[in-house]
Amino acid sequence: MTIAISSGQDRSSLLEKIARTRELTLLALIALIIVAMTFASPHFLSVANFRAISIGMTPNAIIVIGMAILLASGGFDLSVGSVMALSSTVVALLLLAGWSIPMAVAAALLVGACTGLVNGGLVTGFGINPLVATLGTMSIARGIALVMTEGFSVSSLPAEFGAVGKASLAGLPVLFWLTITMVIAFDLAVRHSAFFRQVYFIGANERAAALSGIAVSRVRIVAYVITGILAALAGVLLASRLMSGTPTAGSGLELQVLAAAVIGGASLKGGEGTILGAFLGVVFVALINNAMTMLAVSVYWQMIIIGAVLVIAVALDMMMRRRAG
Amino acid sequence: MTPLLELTAASKSFGPTRALTELNFQLLPGEVHALVGENGAGKSTALGLMYGVIAPDTGSVTVGSQAQQFRSTADARAAGVACVFQELSLAGGLTVAENIFAGHPRQRLGLVDWPRQRTDAAALLDEFELDIDVRKTVDSLAVSARQVVEIAKALSLDARILLLDEPTSALAPDEVDALFAIIEKLKARGIGILYVSHHLSEIFRISDRITVMRDGRKIATHHTAETTEKEIVSQMVGRLATAERVRNKRPIGEPMFRAQEMGLPGIYDDLTFDVRAGEIVGLAGLLGSRSKLIARAVAGLLPPSVGSMELGGATFAPRSLRDAIEAGIAFVPEERKTEGLFLGESNLGNLAAANLKRFRHFGLFQRKAAAEATQDAIGQLEIKTSGPEQPTGALSGGNQQKVLLAKWLETQPRLLVLNEPTKGVDIGAKLKIHEELERCASGGMAILVASSDFHELLALCDRILVVRDGRIVGETDPANFNEDDLLSVASGVQPAPAPDLEGSPS
Ligand SMILES: Nc1ncnc2c1ncn2[C@@H]1O[C@H](COP(=O)(O)OP(=O)(O)OP(=O)(O)O)[C@@H](O)[C@H]1O
Ligand SMILES: [Mg+2]
Numbered sequence A: 001m002t003i004a005i006s007s008g009q010d011r012s013s014l015l016e017k018i019a020r021t022r023e024l025t026l027l028a029l030i031a032l033i034i035v036a037m038t039f040a041s042p043h044f045l046s047v048a049n050f051r052a053i054s055i056g057m058t059p060n061a062i063i064v065i066g067m068a069i070l071l072a073s074g075g076f077d078l079s080v081g082s083v084m085a086l087s088s089t090v091v092a093l094l095l096l097a098g099w100s101i102p103m104a105v106a107a108a109l110l111v112g113a114c115t116g117l118v119n120g121g122l123v124t125g126f127g128i129n130p131l132v133a134t135l136g137t138m139s140i141a142r143g144i145a146l147v148m149t150e151g152f153s154v155s156s157l158p159a160e161f162g163a164v165g166k167a168s169l170a171g172l173p174v175l176f177w178l179t180i181t182m183v184i185a186f187d188l189a190v191r192h193s194a195f196f197r198q199v200y201f202i203g204a205n206e207r208a209a210a211l212s213g214i215a216v217s218r219v220r221i222v223a224y225v226i227t228g229i230l231a232a233l234a235g236v237l238l239a240s241r242l243m244s245g246t247p248t249a250g251s252g253l254e255l256q257v258l259a260a261a262v263i264g265g266a267s268l269k270g271g272e273g274t275i276l277g278a279f280l281g282v283v284f285v286a287l288i289n290n291a292m293t294m295l296a297v298s299v300y301w302q303m304i305i306i307g308a309v310l311v312i313a314v315a316l317d318m319m320m321r322r323r324a325g
Numbered sequence B: 001m002t003p004l005l006e007l008t009a010a011s012k013s014f015g016p017t018r019a020l021t022e023l024n025f026q027l028l029p030g031e032v033h034a035l036v037g038e039n040g041a042g043k044s045t046a047l048g049l050m051y052g053v054i055a056p057d058t059g060s061v062t063v064g065s066q067a068q069q070f071r072s073t074a075d076a077r078a079a080g081v082a083c084v085f086q087e088l089s090l091a092g093g094l095t096v097a098e099n100i101f102a103g104h105p106r107q108r109l110g111l112v113d114w115p116r117q118r119t120d121a122a123a124l125l126d127e128f129e130l131d132i133d134v135r136k137t138v139d140s141l142a143v144s145a146r147q148v149v150e151i152a153k154a155l156s157l158d159a160r161i162l163l164l165d166e167p168t169s170a171l172a173p174d175e176v177d178a179l180f181a182i183i184e185k186l187k188a189r190g191i192g193i194l195y196v197s198h199h200l201s202e203i204f205r206i207s208d209r210i211t212v213m214r215d216g217r218k219i220a221t222h223h224t225a226e227t228t229e230k231e232i233v234s235q236m237v238g239r240l241a242t243a244e245r246v247r248n249k250r251p252i253g254e255p256m257f258r259a260q261e262m263g264l265p266g267i268y269d270d271l272t273f274d275v276r277a278g279e280i281v282g283l284a285g286l287l288g289s290r291s292k293l294i295a296r297a298v299a300g301l302l303p304p305s306v307g308s309m310e311l312g313g314a315t316f317a318p319r320s321l322r323d324a325i326e327a328g329i330a331f332v333p334e335e336r337k338t339e340g341l342f343l344g345e346s347n348l349g350n351l352a353a354a355n356l357k358r359f360r361h362f363g364l365f366q367r368k369a370a371a372e373a374t375q376d377a378i379g380q381l382e383i384k385t386s387g388p389e390q391p392t393g394a395l396s397g398g399n400q401q402k403v404l405l406a407k408w409l410e411t412q413p414r415l416l417v418l419n420e421p422t423k424g425v426d427i428g429a430k431l432k433i434h435e436e437l438e439r440c441a442s443g444g445m446a447i448l449v450a451s452s453d454f455h456e457l458l459a460l461c462d463r464i465l466v467v468r469d470g471r472i473v474g475e476t477d478p479a480n481f482n483e484d485d486l487l488s489v490a491s492g493v494q495p496a497p498a499p500d501l502e503g504s505p506s
Helices: A002-006 A014-040 A047-056 A058-072 A080-096 A101-125 A130-149 A159-166 A174-192 A194-204 A206-211 A216-242 A253-263 A275-294 A299-324 B043-050 B073-078 B096-100 B114-126 B143-155 B173-188 B200-206 B229-237 B291-298 B321-326 B336-340 B347-353 B367-380 B397-409 B427-442 B454-460 B483-491
Strands: B005-014 B017-027 B032-036 B058-063 B066-068 B081-084 B161-165 B192-196 B209-214 B217-223 B255-264 B268-276 B280-284 B306-311 B329-332 B415-419 B446-451 B463-468 B471-476
Touching: A014 A275, A047 A058, A047 A174, A047 A275, A058 A080, A058 A174, A058 A194, A058 A216, A058 A253, A058 A275, A080 A101, A080 A130, A080 A216, A080 A253, A101 A130, A101 A216, A159 A174, A159 A216, A174 A194, A174 A216, A174 A275, A194 A206, A194 A216, A194 B096, A206 A216, A253 A275, A253 A299, A275 A299, B005 B043, B017 B043, B017 B192, B017 B217, B032 B043, B032 B200, B043 B081, B043 B161, B043 B192, B073 B081, B081 B143, B096 B114, B096 B143, B114 B143, B143 B161, B143 B173, B173 B192, B173 B200, B173 B483, B200 B229, B209 B229, B217 B229, B229 B427, B255 B291, B255 B446, B268 B291, B268 B306, B268 B446, B268 B471, B280 B291, B280 B427, B280 B454, B291 B329, B291 B415, B291 B446, B321 B329, B329 B397, B336 B397, B347 B367, B347 B397, B367 B397, B397 B415, B397 B427, B427 B446, B427 B454, B446 B454, B454 B483, B463 B483, B471 B483
Parallel strands: B032 B192, B032 B209, B081 B161, B161 B192, B280 B446, B280 B463, B329 B415, B415 B446
Antiparallel strands: B005 B017, B005 B058, B058 B066, B209 B217, B255 B268, B255 B306, B463 B471
């Protein structure tokens, strides 16, 4: 991860400075939680627990990549949780219907790409507010998943399909390595590729971006499609791990992911944030959840605490910025 | 010589407004072609056609020998057209270097080549001999520096056609010189430059030809050498140009505002001055002098950490603009688009926004009274609009400026603070605004105005404070000073006349 931090971009840009300090702050907080929990609970610092955390946060960590890109462009996507569920049921149903694994997976990813295309089209083509547009597709995607399965999970999938979800590499889940690789790859791409830099212009000043010759609608649509594909990928991996397609999976996930991205330095106003920061946001939230579970805090209280953490994080950030600006 | 760019019988309407009617226009290689006209004459609309922002209803745009159907600015850029807009079009949170190369970053294999991008950006800015760090965000720059970045951004395209819409409206005189030097260089390379400005002196200095527009039509095209300012002005306004404004002596009263050794480390220092009732005081400074920040300080936006202020004899220590307004100050900001106006709102809404108290009766908004006040302002300042209900965003740049001014004049403040009050306003309207300000002063209002337009300050002010490096380095009486004197004091070439701290104006 340090590669991503120290690679040579415009170092002294204020935006990146803030983002980088945010990343460092989060890393410090994460270390703090780990140290505190090591003393508080004997079960915390164990390979088993670490495996559990890293597997549990995989969907959020993959989806937050897309969400961070969208936030930087001044948009967001509430349909990600539903799309994940839809893709997990699609892949499961197709496997049961006798499709080969690659074909079934490709089809599920295509479903994600299509929902992204619909979201992007609604937002750019019809100028519908992203809140309304993706709230609509969120409901529709969930509905389709439930209709196709009549509300039940789809299980008895072929054993080979579970390989990825269960496999380990160097003592850690393959899912973990996959997530890390994707986070680093996207972080570098967003920092350095000419295409993704456009996203920040659009988020900072859409009109200026258009006047600078940036194809605003096209970039926005691509960002929604990427997010859709990532949500679908999360669905496929979830199905592989659980060995079933779950139409009810991922409800409320969109808000967790949004919260994590904002904790990680993204802003709903657009124009800011990094993939690395957003990922650390997910790690942070996952650790807090894990810690609370270890300390036997009730699930209901966990919701309250996570909500409070989000608000405090953002409020602190606003205060710091006001002072700096 | 074949023209680089040509408009043929181009017309454009916005709803019922005819912005352009059958406009014919040619831009030749290596010429600076000025486009002049009153606010709302259609200049920006014409530029919009050439840069693919607006499509003509009828008529055509030809670049080189090819008729063009620009569907976006990207098309126009590909055809070799670059543009500096009247309204700043930068992304604030991104760095100067990224902004300059927005839409066409320096890249290798799809990755941004940061070092090369920084070097190239710095090279473009170097021509302005300005110390702008290309790694800074645009947000952190003063408005005039942003304007320079905007110009560099257009130059980065290596275009054959450069459209400049009021590029100097935020620039201090020395920056204007730098820009003109660049224009001369580009001209020599055969680049065609379209130059829109309300400053006729600039136009006569730099242009080869002048096209005059009025009400969306072309009135005439002149060779600059063969015409006079007088002729241009009378063609712009459609009648014989009015004579210069006569300055009336106003009675000057007691100090309304007083600053005592006011300072904020790193921004301004040791400011002691006053503004009397009925007096118009100017703040003159070159780029980086921070004269406009001093105006912001008075308006509560950059409160001092040492020293004190007084308003109307009472201690005045605003922590925010709100406090300052409560105390009887009005502040007209420089950036009308981001700080001053709600562009989606109607003129009425904008005017009422600062005057909600006045237009409230038993808690209800008095729409009729607000509409009347708006209609009055439209008449007073000759704002070109279909009426109080038109969205301010649909007005031309200069007319938006007038709405902004009307909004704050309506609050009838004790002290009016203005930053660049006539930015983008045409000559006729400028006189109107100056008259209006004088009228307010005659009624006992104290007025503090910061402007990079020294000509304006000399014409308007009773006293001018010269600012350098956030300090007042001199005080001048406009009666015995001309623009060059002011410039040399502001740049530090000439020692400042001893500041007269008592500030007796007469
Ligand atoms: N988007 C729009 N919607 C409606 N009317 C518009 C729009 N843009 C311009 N207009 C109208 O078209 C006319 C010409 O405007 P334009 O901006 O071209 O003037 P201009 O010559 O650039 O003036 P200025 O010197 O004030 O910048 C004005 O009457 C203006 O109100
Ligand atoms: Mg204009």
